[in-house]
Amino acid sequence: MSLSVRISNPECYTNKLNLWSMPDFMNAVAKLHKAEAYHLQCYKGEQLIAVLPVYTKKVLGFEAIINPTSSYYQGLNIWLETSTYPQRTLLDCLQITSAIANFLHKRYRKMSFNLSPDTVDIRGFTWEGLRALPFYTFVHDYSAPLKPLYSEHKNINKAIKHGYSFGQETNLEEFIRLLMAMNGRKKRENGVSYTGLATLLDQLIALGYARQYNMYLDGKIVSSEIIYKGYSGTAYTIYRATSLDEMKHGVSSLHTTSIITELANEISELDFCGANIPDVARFKASFGLRLKVYYRISN
Secondary structure, eight states, X not given: OOEEEEEEOOOOOSSOXXXXXXXXXXXXXXXXXXXXEEEEEEEETTEEEEEEEEEEEEETTEEEEEOOTTTOOOOOEEOOOOOSXXXXXXXXXXXHHHHHHHHHHHHOSEEEEEOOTTOOOOHHHHTTTOEEEEEEEEEEETTSXXXXXXXXXXXXXXXXXXXXXXXXXXXHHHHHHHHHHHHHHTTOOOSSOHHHHHHHHHHHHHHXXXXXXXXXXXXXXXXXXXXXXXXXXXXXXXXXXXXXXXHTTTHHHHHHHHHHHHTTXXXXXXXXXXXXXXXXXXXXXXXXXXXXXXXXXXX
């Protein structure tokens, strides 16, 4: 299979793109991070068979590929004809990732981007001299029941008795207030301006790519989550911020199970976007979520 790789501005195609590659999504993310958004397109002859979304920025005078926090993944799209031989598909995918990696290696002196968990075979990148560092995330697979530990059942019941309620409402001012407070107590940098992040989320909500789900106490938002969702069967819990005073009452546990229940009729998998910070990973693991690996590609 003879392949060629080209670079272009993000565009729509006949084939469906994943969320991370949608042109309007990418352009909004690029504006927030003061970067340029592109599609790396892989062709077999004149047939488009793969697209990788990338963001570039000038670093010390040369162009680098960056990993914008508000995108989380840069998911690879591959469209191949159905084969009765799985090994043929495996070999074709390997050739595609090798061609893309070769293009990246020759063009960019510096790069860092996260493939989504859908890409499990990263040999094409490493064989072309790039590095692939494993990271982890937890997902809920809706084909299996959720099985929280007894301690989480206790927290959920505690939160219910405390009087929390759950609902979907766009109130980015309250989300940003909670996020600023959380980042402050954790001494964590946000990476982008809070005003810019609010503008991005407002755009993504208007486009249908994002939603805000909240926990309330006496009508006040005390925990807020931003969900990303495209046209696939997966949604992503990209941001959550919770009032410190309410965490002891089990609000985070109830928030988690409420979102899982809320999306049950829409998706087949909910990705909780990360299992790489010890205390956060322990919390997610206690719900019986499935551990998945994803890879950060760099040079």
